[in-house]
Amino acid sequence: MIRLENLQKTFVVDGRAVPALNGISLDVPEGEVFGIIGRSGAGKSTLIRMLNLLERPDSGRIAIDGRDITGLSDAALRGVRQQIGMVFQHFNLLSSRTVAENVRLPLELTASGSRAEQDARVAELLELVGLAAHRDKYPSQLSGGQKQRVGIARALANRPKLLLCDEATSALDPQTTQSILDLIADINRKLNLTVVLITHEMGVIRRIADRVAVIDGGRIVEMGPVAEVFLHPQHAATQSMVAELSHADELADSGLLDSATGAVWRLTFVGATTHEPILFDTASRYGLSFSLLQGTVSRLKDLPYGQLVVEWHGEAARLAEAREGLSARNVVVEVLR
Amino acid sequence: MELDWSLLDWAEIGVATWDTLRMLGWSLFFTVLFGLPLGVLLFLTSRRQLLANGWLNRVLSFVANVLRSVPFLILLVVMIPVTAWLVGTSLGVEGSIPPLVVGATPFFARLVETALREVDRGVIEAVQSLGATRWQIVWKVLLPESRPGLMAAVTVTAITLVSYTAMSGVIGGGGLGDLAIRYGYQRFQTEVMIVTVVILIAMVQALQMAGDWLVARVSRK
Numbered sequence: 254m255i256r257l258e259n260l261q262k263t264f265v266v267d268g269r270a271v272p273a274l275n276g277i278s279l280d281v282p283e284g285e286v287f288g289i290i291g292r293s294g295a296g297k298s299t300l301i302r303m304l305n306l307l308e309r310p311d312s313g314r315i316a317i318d319g320r321d322i323t324g325l326s327d328a329a330l331r332g333v334r335q336q337i338g339m340v341f342q343h344f345n346l347l348s349s350r351t352v353a354e355n356v357r358l359p360l361e362l363t364a365s366g367s368r369a370e371q372d373a374r375v376a377e378l379l380e381l382v383g384l385a386a387h388r389d390k391y392p393s394q395l396s397g398g399q400k401q402r403v404g405i406a407r408a409l410a411n412r413p414k415l416l417l418c419d420e421a422t423s424a425l426d427p428q429t430t431q432s433i434l435d436l437i438a439d440i441n442r443k444l445n446l447t448v449v450l451i452t453h454e455m456g457v458i459r460r461i462a463d464r465v466a467v468i469d470g471g472r473i474v475e476m477g478p479v480a481e482v483f484l485h486p487q488h489a490a491t492q493s494m495v496a497e498l499s500h501a502d503e504l505a506d507s508g509l510l511d512s513a514t515g516a517v518w519r520l521t522f523v524g525a526t527t528h529e530p531i532l533f534d535t536a537s538r539y540g541l542s543f544s545l546l547q548g549t550v551s552r553l554k555d556l557p558y559g560q561l562v563v564e565w566h567g568e569a570a571r572l573a574e575a576r577e578g579l580s581a582r583n584v585v586v587e588v589l590r
Numbered sequence: 591m592e593l594d595w596s597l598l599d600w601a602e603i604g605v606a607t608w609d610t611l612r613m614l615g616w617s618l619f620f621t622v623l624f625g626l627p628l629g630v631l632l633f634l635t636s637r638r639q640l641l642a643n644g645w646l647n648r649v650l651s652f653v654a655n656v657l658r659s660v661p662f663l664i665l666l667v668v669m670i671p672v673t674a675w676l677v678g679t680s681l682g683v684e685g686s687i688p689p690l691v692v693g694a695t696p697f698f699a700r701l702v703e704t705a706l707r708e709v710d711r712g713v714i715e716a717v718q719s720l721g722a723t724r725w726q727i728v729w730k731v732l733l734p735e736s737r738p739g740l741m742a743a744v745t746v747t748a749i750t751l752v753s754y755t756a757m758s759g760v761i762g763g764g765g766l767g768d769l770a771i772r773y774g775y776q777r778f779q780t781e782v783m784i785v786t787v788v789i790l791i792a793m794v795q796a797l798q799m800a801g802d803w804l805v806a807r808v809s810r811k
């Protein structure tokens with residue numbers, strides 16, 4: 254669906270060259286939810302805006318559906334853009350138009366269908382995003398979450414194959430964020446729409462992305478399935494973003510680690526293992542006792558996972574056996590102490 | 591000083607008021623007709639906008655600035671031959687419309703440019719991402735989104751034109767200004783001066799109220 258090859262972009266600010274993207278290459282297959290995460294200034298915004306050429310790269314190739322879009326004429330580029338929906342952090346709705354008129358705008362631009370057909374399409378879209386009752390309101394009368402739903406309906410009006418989400422939930426509160434992410438995930442499933450989203454929040458990636466690229470200083474420093482990157486972050490930038498979400502810093506701050514007298518392990522497991530009584534089994538089988546220092550059991554999109562920090566007491570030989578036993582059950586063991 | 595209101599020729603004041611309204615109406619019409627596209631062009635050719643063109647923008651900007659820096663009274667006089675060629679006379683209502691339009695158009699265009707700058711860049715970008723042409727962006731985004739600002743610009747311009755029409759009395763332009771100069775100033779009839787000033791004040795008040803009402807009506811923010 255999308256193939257980026259060696260994208261380069263440098264901005265000139267006050268006469269100084271500021272590199273924004275430095276050799277970005279990636280592939281996004283059709284139907285995937287692909288997340289791009291990075292701190293502000295990492296270059297992620299520049300990157301997503303290149304996918305419909307709101308920003309042009311200095312060099313490199315951007316292929317959408319196998320076609321390089323960097324060399325297209327204005328008219329051909331407009332055609333490509335009509336096939337790519339985009340949702341923005343600040344919604345960017347037209348304040349002079351009602352909800353229904355905002356959603357109709359893309360249809361007017363492409364002059365697609367009669368007035369009646371456009372009406373029907375608008376009604377269908379407002380139904381999809383749950384705003385049918387608000388069709389004649391103006392954006393200023395809506396909440397943030399409702400505005401974003403209008404933004405999503407507008408982005409979908411021309412039945413795009415690709416949806417770009419530029420920090421789509423960053424201006425929303427946690428509950429609204431959840432409902433908007435559910436909506437995007439729902440649309441991705443129902444319409445088999447490819448979604449590329451950028452965010453600075455690991456929580457967003459965790460909830461809806463299939464794969465993720467971590468971008469730092471204009472480069473992709475880590476990329477892979479979300480479970481892998483999230484549970485076993487390699488790069489420092491990824492580790493710090495994951496730590497924020499899993500409260501790993503709190504463990505260090507709490508002093509629990511320093512005051513521990515036994516062996517402290519971090520256990521990570523995904524899928525069916527999450528439902529197994531691994532701690533009890535291990536303790537009883539190897540004659541160990543344990544206390545739980547910290548733990549998370551949650552989901553990565555549809556995949557259940559757990560991450561527990563456990564302090565064990567027992568004989569060293571039994572501990573070593575326990576460690577192998579856990580590994581055999583697909584539990585990843587990291588020794589913290 | 592004793593004021594003698596019996597000397598007032600109300601019929602002549604009526605004609606003068608009507609003349610002023612005609613001058614105002616026509617000159618406002620042509621000012622908007624020429625100033626709106628000029629303002630849009632000034633905006634579009636400015637830095638980082640859809641038709642960013644430094645050279646064209648500097649030329650337009652320079653012309654607008656030159657016209658705006660000429661005092662209107664001087665412009666009236668300088669324009670006399672052009673006006674005579676354009677409408678056949680440099681006197682009366684017809685003769686005062688060209689200088690009024692030339693004087694007000696750059697002013698209005700600058701106000702239009704400012705109103706368009708108020709349109710959220712993100713909204714323009716969103717519509718670009720939908721594959722809109724530049725023309726569609728102007729018609730479907732820039733102008734509708736800046737409607738309150740444009741209404742306010744028309745109001746301010748109309749009020750400026752009222753004072754310009756009064757000045758055009760100097761070159762025999764007709765209307766209330768002409769009346770005030772001929773009777774109030776040259777013949778020391780203070781009563782005429784007072785009445786014309788009161789009518790002008792009423793006109794400006796009415797324009798401002800109508801403008802405010804329109805702005806409130808089209809505001810959706």
